[in-house]
Amino acid sequence: MKLIFSKSTPLGLRIFLALSFAISLIICDINYQPFTVIRYYLDTAVSPLYFVSNSPLSAFNTLNNLSKTQQELLNENKTLRKQLQMQESDLIRLNALKKENNELRTLLGSPLRHDEYKKVAQVLLADTNPYAYQVTLDKGSREGVFVKQPVVDEKGVVGQIYSTAYNTSRAILICDSQHAIPVQVLRNGLTMVAVGNGCNNDLLLDFLPNNVDIQVGDLLVTSGLGGRFPQGYPVATVSSVKVDEHDSTPIITAAPIADLKRLHYLLLLWNETNKPQVIAPDQETNTNE
Amino acid sequence: MNNIAHNYWVIWVTIIIGLLLQIMPWSSSFYIFKPHWLMLILIYWIVALPHRVGITTAFLVGIIIDLFLGTLLGIHAFIFSLIAYLVLFRFQLIRNLALWQQSFIIFGLSICYDLLLLLFQIILYRVITITPLIFFSSFVDGILWAWVFLLLRQIRRCFAID
Structure with missing residues (x-):
């Protein structure tokens, strides 16, 4: 702060400069394409802090996982396995249906659906x-x-x-x-x-x-x-x-x-x-x- | 002089902690009570050390928070500089008020912050999604101010930042 403004710079001038600079930044950010590149680098520069700010939550989750008893895990495993089985049985015919659908689409001349x-x-x-x-x-x-x-x-x-x-x-x-x-x-x-x-x-x-x-x-x-x-x-x-x-x-x-x-x-x-x-x-x- | 330069970093450390608190994931059901941590910390330093922390610092902090929140670059910079200006304009008055009276001023500034954000929203996106719930967070700001103030004063005395 002291590098740019001496103490004698009136408050009114400083706020005027800051506000006009902020407004010009906003306008640049809306209108100019090169700004997205600048933002890309700035975002990349600040992104480690996201991981830091997220760390208490992820630490809490890890703690939560560590405190699970074996019985709980076994139960959870069992229900998940059951769920997986049900969903897999739903998916058995999916491949055949996908193929059929694509064949029908070719007949109709509409574009094929691709996997994601x-x-x-x-x-x-x-x-x-x-x-x-x-x-x-x-x-x-x-x-x-x-x-x-x-x-x-x-x-x-x-x-x-x-x-x-x-x-x-x-x-x-x-x-x-x-x-x-x-x-x-x-x-x-x-x-x-x-x-x-x-x-x-x-x-x-x-x-x-x-x-x-x-x-x-x-x-x-x-x-x-x-x-x-x-x-x-x-x-x-x-x-x-x-x-x-x-x-x-x-x-x-x-x-x-x-x-x-x-x-x-x-x-x-x-x-x-x-x-x-x-x-x-x-x-x-x-x-x- | 040497001593002062040594402890200047403490201000930035508190600001970074405030930033982390600000961007920390917050449960969506309590989301309306989320205080403006960064604003509180910034206001404290402006009131305590107006010759060190001023509009330029507020502007920089605003730019950083813009980057984190993904808003257009400059919106928070605008709001923070304006708040810094309002505080700098009458910092001696604020300093001499009792703590609970300061809380009211913080409440007002916090509402100011939310309304300015809303104003930008209306001007730039032409949509109005106002909820009266924004006043809850301002209320929380007012209450939190006493603790933030006492804690930061302790820190300032501890490190003898002047």
């Missing part, structure tokens, strides 16, 4: 700012994470990557008011866009026809339009259907399926074309933490 590659990421920081809903993940461009990459959890779509650093990245959630996601109703294939409305409120559906066939409880899945999210991931269930009294347009809200307030482990998705080199084939199958 997944990788588990841990949430380091759920954002503290009440006006932006973002989370910081512990995987970055080193692991092949890219901007606009879809992020899901075991229940449904969570959001997409917003910015990356070398070993962390930041994801914007679907409930952020800046975010919109193309969806379709699973029941009848109607397509629309689900727009975030703050994480305390449900998503709003937009781009609807006036007499839309939609009911409370309908499942909305990603439509794959726009090419950013792969098709068929559950996003939300319709929670209320109302009609605007003034112009009789429907107002439909939908509750996100993923529990966006309690995110812990998330899955990053890659498709065939942009899959990173670092993912070995055996790695994406054994990704359970």
